[in-house]
Amino acid sequence: MEPSNDVALDIIITNVVAVFRTRCHLNLRTIALEGVNVIYKPEYGKVLMKLRKPRITASIWSSGKIICTGATSEEEAKQGARRLARTLQKLGFKVRFADFKVVNVLAVCSMPFAIRLIDFTKKNRPIASYEPELHPAATYRIKTLKATIQIFSTGSLTVTGPNVQTVATAVEHIYPLLFECQKPLRK
Amino acid sequence: MTSRTCKNCGCSEIDLDQARGNAVCTSCGSVLEDNIIVSEVQFVEGSGGISSAVGQFVSADGPVKAPVLGTGFHTSLGKESRAQTLQNGKRQIHNLGSQLQLNQHCLDTAFNFFKMVVSKHLTRGRKMAHVIAACLYLVCRTEGTPHMLLDLSDLLQVNVYILGKTFLLLARELCINSPAIDPCLYIPRFAHMLEFGDKTHEVSMTALRLLQRMKRDWMHTGRRPSGLCGAALLVAARMHEFRRTVKDVIGVVKVCEATLRKRLTEFEDTPTSQLTIDEFMRVDLEQECDPPSFTAGQKKVKLLQVHYLTLSRHGLACEISLYQDEIETELENSRPRLRGIYAVFSQASCSSPTEVDPEEDEELEAVAQHFNQDYICQVIQGQQQGGEGGGERGTEQSPTPPPPPKVGPSLNSILGPLPSAASLGLCESIQECFSVDKNSDDKSERGELDLDGIDDNEIERYILNDKEVRIKTDLWMKQNEEYLKEQKEKEDRIAKEKEQGTYKEKPKKTSKKREPIRASTAGEAIEKMLEQKKISSKINYDVLLDLNSKGGSPALPTTVDEPPPGAPGRKRLSRRKKQPNKTNLSLANTASIMGKRLRPLISSTPKKKRVTPNLTPAAALARPNISSPPTPTGPTLEENGPVAYDEAAREEEEEEEVEEPCVSALQLLGGNEYGCEAEEEEVF
Numbered sequence: 001m002e003p004s005n006d007v008a009l010d011i012i013i014t015n016v017v018a019v020f021r022t023r024c025h026l027n028l029r030t031i032a033l034e035g036v037n038v039i040y041k042p043e044y045g046k047v048l049m050k051l052r053k054p055r056i057t058a059s060i061w062s063s064g065k066i067i068c069t070g071a072t073s074e075e076e077a078k079q080g081a082r083r084l085a086r087t088l089q090k091l092g093f094k095v096r097f098a099d100f101k102v103v104n105v106l107a108v109c110s111m112p113f114a115i116r117l118i119d120f121t122k123k124n125r126p127i128a129s130y131e132p133e134l135h136p137a138a139t140y141r142i143k144t145l146k147a148t149i150q151i152f153s154t155g156s157l158t159v160t161g162p163n164v165q166t167v168a169t170a171v172e173h174i175y176p177l178l179f180e181c182q183k184p185l186r187k
Numbered sequence: 188m189t190s191r192t193c194k195n196c197g198c199s200e201i202d203l204d205q206a207r208g209n210a211v212c213t214s215c216g217s218v219l220e221d222n223i224i225v226s227e228v229q230f231v232e233g234s235g236g237i238s239s240a241v242g243q244f245v246s247a248d249g250p251v252k253a254p255v256l257g258t259g260f261h262t263s264l265g266k267e268s269r270a271q272t273l274q275n276g277k278r279q280i281h282n283l284g285s286q287l288q289l290n291q292h293c294l295d296t297a298f299n300f301f302k303m304v305v306s307k308h309l310t311r312g313r314k315m316a317h318v319i320a321a322c323l324y325l326v327c328r329t330e331g332t333p334h335m336l337l338d339l340s341d342l343l344q345v346n347v348y349i350l351g352k353t354f355l356l357l358a359r360e361l362c363i364n365s366p367a368i369d370p371c372l373y374i375p376r377f378a379h380m381l382e383f384g385d386k387t388h389e390v391s392m393t394a395l396r397l398l399q400r401m402k403r404d405w406m407h408t409g410r411r412p413s414g415l416c417g418a419a420l421l422v423a424a425r426m427h428e429f430r431r432t433v434k435d436v437i438g439v440v441k442v443c444e445a446t447l448r449k450r451l452t453e454f455e456d457t458p459t460s461q462l463t464i465d466e467f468m469r470v471d472l473e474q475e476c477d478p479p480s481f482t483a484g485q486k487k488v489k490l491l492q493v494h495y496l497t498l499s500r501h502g503l504a505c506e507i508s509l510y511q512d513e514i515e516t517e518l519e520n521s522r523p524r525l526r527g528i529y530a531v532f533s534q535a536s537c538s539s540p541t542e543v544d545p546e547e548d549e550e551l552e553a554v555a556q557h558f559n560q561d562y563i564c565q566v567i568q569g570q571q572q573g574g575e576g577g578g579e580r581g582t583e584q585s586p587t588p589p590p591p592p593k594v595g596p597s598l599n600s601i602l603g604p605l606p607s608a609a610s611l612g613l614c615e616s617i618q619e620c621f622s623v624d625k626n627s628d629d630k631s632e633r634g635e636l637d638l639d640g641i642d643d644n645e646i647e648r649y650i651l652n653d654k655e656v657r658i659k660t661d662l663w664m665k666q667n668e669e670y671l672k673e674q675k676e677k678e679d680r681i682a683k684e685k686e687q688g689t690y691k692e693k694p695k696k697t698s699k700k701r702e703p704i705r706a707s708t709a710g711e712a713i714e715k716m717l718e719q720k721k722i723s724s725k726i727n728y729d730v731l732l733d734l735n736s737k738g739g740s741p742a743l744p745t746t747v748d749e750p751p752p753g754a755p756g757r758k759r760l761s762r763r764k765k766q767p768n769k770t771n772l773s774l775a776n777t778a779s780i781m782g783k784r785l786r787p788l789i790s791s792t793p794k795k796k797r798v799t800p801n802l803t804p805a806a807a808l809a810r811p812n813i814s815s816p817p818t819p820t821g822p823t824l825e826e827n828g829p830v831a832y833d834e835a836a837r838e839e840e841e842e843e844e845v846e847e848p849c850v851s852a853l854q855l856l857g858g859n860e861y862g863c864e865a866e867e868e869e870v871f
Contacts, residue, residue, distance in 0.1 A: 033660050033663060034659075040663070068528070090650055095388060117408050126362060129355060132367075133336050133412070152480075153478050153480070153486060157422070
C-alpha cells in the first residue's frame with residue numbers, strides 16, 4: 001500500500017480568518033451610523049461590517065483591532081481587509097494597515113474511499129481521538145504543524161491550520177495513514 | 188523492652204506486667220518502668236452485647252490529622268490546601284460513584300486519577316464537579332462498565348458536551364488511551380431496563396447478533412452507540428414477540444425518535460433485513476455494506492448524472508447549454524489572470540460573456556493567427572514544393588491552409604473593430620501589476636494603506652450620505668433606547684459620586700502598585716511586608732517574629748498607645764499586658780473589628796498626609812521595630828501605598844501619643860500569643 005504521489009485530491013478552502021490593526025482608535029458609533037452594511041453590538045463592544053465583493057465579515061473593535069472572516073483564499077482576505085481599511089479611512093479615521101496576519105484556514109477534502117475510524121484511532125493512539133458519543137468524526141491533531149484534521153467515516157476531511165500551506169501538508173501527511181485503514185468498497 | 192538490665196543490680200531478668208504497665212526487676216524488685224504504653228487492640232461492649240474494637244480508621248494517604256471532635260468544622264486549621272482538595276475530591280467521588288453503583292475498586296482508581304490530575308494542575312479553572320465526573324467516566328471506560336457520559340451529565344445536570352470536553356482533555360493529558368465504546372456493552376443494561384422478564388437473556392443475545400451485523404454493515408461508525416442499541420433491541424423484542432413501542436425504547440436508551448427511526452430505516456436497506464427470523468439466527472451473510480452516509484453521497488452524485496442525461500435527451504437546447512458550460516470552463520482556464528483595477532472588469536465580464544470574451548479572445552486569436560500564418564506559409568511553401576510532384580494532393584491540401592487565415596478576418600468583420608484602447612490598457616495594467624507588487628511590500632512594512640485594487644467609487648457606496656445618516660441615527664436611537672438610558676444613568680451616577688468625593692473607580696482589577704520596600708534589616712522588611720500583604724492564616728507569625736532579635740519584642744509594649752479620645756467606634760485597646768485578656772479573639776471577630784476600624788481610618792488618613800513630608804526622612808532610619816503595627820491594609824493602601832508614611836505616622840504616634848493605636852490585625856490575631864511569650868520570657 002504505497003501512498004500515491006500524484007494525489008489528485010480537491011482541497012477546497014472554505015474559510016480564511018485574518019486579523020489586522022489600524023493603529024488608531026475607532027469610534028464605533030460613527031461607523032455604525034454612517035456605514036451601510038454594519039451591525040452594532042454594544043454588549044460585545046464591536047461592530048460587524050460585511051463586504052459584498054470579497055464576501056467577508058469583519059469584527060471591528062474600538063481599539064483598532066479587526067478580525068476578518070469569510071474569505072476563500074489568502075489573497076482575498078488581504079484584499080478584503082484593505083478594502084475595509086479604505087472604507088474606514090473614508091469615514092474619517094486615520095487608519096494604517098498594520099500587522100496583517102492570516103490566523104486560520106479551514107479547508108475540506110474528500111477521500112475516494114471510506115475509512116474505518118476505530119482501526120484508525122487504534123493505530124494512531126495518542127494523536128487521534130474518537131468519541132462517538134460526542135462527535136461523529138475522529139480528530140487528529142498534528143502538533144508540529146499546529147493543524148487539526150477531522151475525519152469522517154465517509155472519507156470526508158475537514159482540515160484547519162494557520163495557513164494554506166500547512167493545510168496542504170497536513171492532508172499529504174495524513175493520506176497514507178488513511179489509506180491503510182480504508183474500507184474496501186462493495187462495488 | 189528498652190531495659191535489658193536492671194540499673195540497680197544489673198540483673199537482666201525483668202518482668203513486664205501488661206495489666207499494670209510495669210517493668211519490675213525480679214531480683215531487687217525495683218520498678219524500672221511505669222505506665223508502659225501498650226499497643227494492643229482493646230474491645231468494648233456495645234449496646235446489645237456486641238463487642239467492638241476500640242479505634243479509628245485512618246487513611247493511609249493524607250496527613251495524620253487530629254481526631255475530629257464535634258461537627259468537624261475546624262478542618263481548615265492547620266491543614267494544607269492540597270490535602271483539603273484531595274479529601275474534598277475523594278468525598279465527591281464517593282458520592283457520585285455510589286449513585287452510579289460503582290464498586291470500591293473503581294472508586295479507588297478514580298481517586299488515583301484525580302490525584303494525578305491535581306498534581307498536574309489541571310483542576311485550575313475548571314469546576315470540581317466536571318473534573319470529578321471526567322475521572323469517573325475515565326474509570327468507566329477503562330473498566331468497560333456500561334455507564335454512559337449521558338448518565339453522568341444527568342446526575343450533574345450539566346451539558347454532556349462540556350463534560351466530554353473535560354474528559355477528552357484529561358484523557359489526553361494523562362495519556363490514558365481508553366478503548367472505544369462497544370455498543371454491545373450497553374445491551375444487557377438496556378435489556379434489563381426494558382423488562383423482558385425470563386426471556387431477557389435470549390433477547391439480549393438476539394440483539395447482540397443484530398448489532399454485530401450492523402457493525403459489519405457499517406452502520407455503527409460515527410454514530411452514538413446508544414442509538415444502535417435501541418434499534419437492535421427494538422427489533423429483537425419484536426422478534427421475540429414482545430410489544431415494545433418506540434417510546435419505551437427511547438425512554439430507556441435516551442435518543443430521540445427520529446434517530447431511532449433512521450437507524451431502523453438504514454437497517455432495512457441492508458440485505459440482512461430481508462431474511463426471516465430463523466434464517467437470521469442460522470445464517471450470516473458474507474456481504475458487507477457501505478456506510479449509509481456514503482451511499483447517500485453516492486446517490487446524490489448519481490442523481491446529478493441522471494439529471495444531466497435527461498437534459499441531454501431533450502435535444503439541442505440542452506446540448507448547447509452543456510457546450511456552453513464546457514466552453515466557459517475552458518475560457519476561464521485559458522484567460523490570463525488580470526490584477527489591478529481591471530480585475531473588476533474581468534470579473535464583471537464573467538456575467539456578460541458574449542461581449543467581452545470575444546474581445547479578449549480576439550487578442551489571443553490575433554496572436555495565434557500571426558503564428559499560424561507564419562506556420563501556414565511555411566507549410567504551403569513546403570507543400571508547394573512537395574506538391575509539384577503530387578499535384579492533386581497539393582490541390583487538395585492547399586485549400587485547407589487558407590481557411591484558417593480566413594477565420595481570423597471573418598471574426599473581425601463580424602464583430603467590428605477592436606477597441607484598441609482596451610487591448611492596450613490591458614497590457615499596461617499587466618505591467619502595472621508587476622511593478623506595483625514590489626511597491627506594496629514596502630508599503631505594508633510602513634503600515635500605510637495600499638490603495639491597489641480598491642475601487643474608491645465602490646467604497647463610496649458603502650458610506651451613507653448626510654440625509655441617510657440622519658435617518659439611520661434616528662432609527663438606531665429608537666432601537667437602542669434602553670441601552671442608551673442605562674449608559675446615561677451610569678454616567679450620571681458616576682458624576683454624582685465624583686462630586687460627593689465618594690467616587691470609587693469601578694473594580695478594574697488594577698494591581699495595587701506597591702513601592703519597593705526600603706528596609707535595612709530583615710525584621711523591618713518583614714514588618715513592611717506584613718503591612719502590605721493581607722494577613723494570612725497560613726503564616727506562623729511567631730516564627731516570623733522570632734526571626735528578628737529578641738530585643739524587638741520588649742519594644743512592643745511601647746508602641747501600643749492609648750486610644751485617641753473621642754474617636755467613635757474604636758475599640759479601646761489598653762496596654763500590652765492587658766491585651767491577652769481582652770484580645771482573645773477568634774478570626775471572625777477580628778474581621779469585624781477590622782471592618783469597624785476601616786471607616787475611621789479612612790477619615791483619618793488626611794492627618795497622616797500632613798505628617799508625611801516631615802517625617803519621611805525619619806522613616807528611613809533603621810528601626811528594628813516589629814511592633815509598628817501593620818495597619819489594616821485595605822483602605823490605607825487604596826489611598827496611597829507607600830510604607831514610608833505609615834511608619835511616619837507611627838513614629839508620630841509614639842511621639843505624640845495621641846494617634847489611634849492602629850492596632851494591627853497581627854496583634855489582634857496573634858497578640859495574645861506573643862504577648863504571652865513576652866510574659867513568659869519575662870517570667871523565665
